[in-house]
Amino acid sequence: MKTKSYQYVDYLWNDEKAQALAGDEVALLIYRSNLLGADLRITNYGGGNTSCKSMAKDPLTGVETEVMWIKGSGGDIGTLTKDGLAALYVDRLRDLKNIYQGLDQEDEMVELFNHCIYDLASKAPSIDTPLHGFLPFKHIDHLHPDAAIAIAASKDGELITKTLFKGKIGWVDWQKPGFDLGLQLKQCLDENPGINGIMLGSHGLFTWGDTAYESYVNTLDVIEQCAAFLEANYGKKGPVFGGHKIASLEAAERQKQASLLAPILRGFCASQKHMIGHFSDDARVLEFINSKDLARLAPLGTSCPDHFLRTKISPLVLDISSNMDLSDVEAVKATLAPAFKAYREMYTAYYESCKHHNSPAIRDANPVIILYPGVGMFAFSKDKQTARVAAEFYINAINVMKGAEAISNYTALPRQEAFNIEYWLLEEAKLQRMPKAKSLSGKVALVTGSAGGIGKAIAKKFISEGAVVLLNDLDEERLSEAEKEFTSEFGIDSFAISRLDVTDEESIKNAFYTAVLAFGGVDIVVNNAGLSISKPIGEHTEKDWDTLYNVLVKGQFFVTQVAVTTMKKQAIGGDIINIVSKNALVSGPNNAGYGSAKAAQLHLSRLNATELGADHIRVNVINPDAVISDSNIWAGGWAEGRAKAYGITVAELPAYYANRTLLNEIILPEDIANACFAFTGGLLNKSTGNIINVDGGVAMAFVR
Structure with a gap:
């Protein structure tokens, strides 16, 4: 195959490696998934899912049957291995349509996926399983590329999608992932035969192919076209994010201000439990936080569920000068305390106004993302990886807002829809299944x-x-x-x-x-x-x-x-x-x-x-x-000095020390x-x- 050229995504396909996997569709699924997950412009960590359908022998009947292999719940396509896949009988999954009774039964359907399992040792199926299962294609990619979500989250997203792709990419309005959304994808395909993919409003992108390579290239082609369209439109409506409101400090000064402020912020964010921080002064962050539109866009929150599940509904924007004297700790705390109080009250009000009778209890009301104009972005979460990934996701959200504003107007999810995802009972069940925090977590x-x-x-x-x-x-x-x-x-x-x-x-x-x-x-x-x-x-x-x-x-x-x-x-x-x-x-x-x-x-x-x-x-x-093992204490003649003091040789020291203890133990x-x-x-x-x-x-x- 001829290597294709792209400007906005990386083409990583290697024919020799792929040829070595020929005939093993599952291996090719994993290969394709890892390539897609290696480029953060294509999808973020843990975001999206990929699948393939192939024939396999039914262990009960010996008859060849169609099986769908799909990234299981909680996995990451960039690091996906076979044990991270769920494997389901395609016919059984599709037969669930016969007992589906509507949106009120959405969550109950997830339990029924277990009755469709082909490989009993496979990963638990995710909520996105029916979104792949009802589509007929052998290989399917569902991803969250910033360039596509920018279109999906724009006010005129549906019209832009239709015009840009000349009807070759379908559109399905925002809906929480689940069984019904899978049916809507199939309906969209039936009503638009020959399309190459489907844009999900405020959410992401579905693309496909009859081979792993066709799906891979189709996915890259669509994302490339989205990104090129955005690039061509930057600046046409005016400066990005309305232009600069303030200038950034020099890099060394940004780092200094961040180091002075971070422990104070961490103290506020740790009002319920210890948190680990992450700081970024990435150029994309600075462009956003120094802009005139920051005050308008930041409170709107993010659109893609993968984003706000990790970043919370919206960030805390600090209203302090980037040149403030941060060495006066008590003055800084007095300045910040009302901002944190207001954020917690906002989050509590969001919870109270959107909760259902069976919603899980409110979670930590402290911010995850904190924006400091002129300096950078802080993220605080339970561990370093989660904090770092939250920061990466907010950069994704910035990219989405930038693109959407360039071609139309950015639209975030309605608060109720966001809440329904954040406090989804299935999401809560996933959180409850996670390992209990270790004793020093957050320290x-x-x-x-x-x-x-x-x-x-x-x-x-x-x-x-x-x-x-x-x-x-x-x-x-x-x-x-x-x-x-x-x-x-x-x-x-x-x-x-x-x-x-x-x-x-x-x-x-x-x-x-x-x-x-x-x-x-x-x-x-x-x-x-x-x-x-x-x-x-x-x-x-x-x-x-x-x-x-x-x-x-x-x-x-x-x-x-x-x-x-x-x-x-x-x-x-x-x-x-x-x-x-x-x-x-x-x-x-x-x-x-x-x-x-x-x-x-x-x-x-x-x-x-x-x-x-x-x-x-x-x-x-x-x-x-x-303590003798691997210790510098024995360098510089110490061992010789102690051996001389005790009238023994250096080689006899370990046994000497052990023998003189009450427990006769080497330390x-x-x-x-x-x-x-x-x-x-x-x-x-x-x-x-x-x-x-x-x-x-x-x-x-x-x-x-």
């Missing part, structure tokens, strides 16, 4: 020295329990290796990275700046970075002494100082955990510098706990001993990580100023 952690040893184990534990983490280290090579490891194990949305030298104030501030821009704030700080020097008094140098106290004591103090500034902005409490040592309590030879620095760390923890309790910032201590980094989780996981929220010994049991280190 942001900064663990100093987290590229190896104890720090890395703590970071992994926190991420596995739902937190996001700022990975950092003084050693850039070690940090780079940790980045690769965490990307492979947890994915890019679970962490951010920053080089951190705890002896350098600017380095500390930069690490927190990175965490705040990446996640919106910080909830948990673990002062773990450290080193050790073991020498007799006579051999200790001033440099040794200063190094120990700069890293262990001053480092802990100044990291805590910057952490407290961020936590107080959020006003939702926090946890500071200091990794100290058994040596803070136990005297031993050749250990004056290290042991006294550890004692200073311990008492500093007590002092901070007394001062920060009023802000609900808890300060606690973990006292490990002899691992994971043991320290578990202790950190014990303090932060929710069961000890009323504990501060305490110590957990993780040393296998050293009687001399008992707190008394």
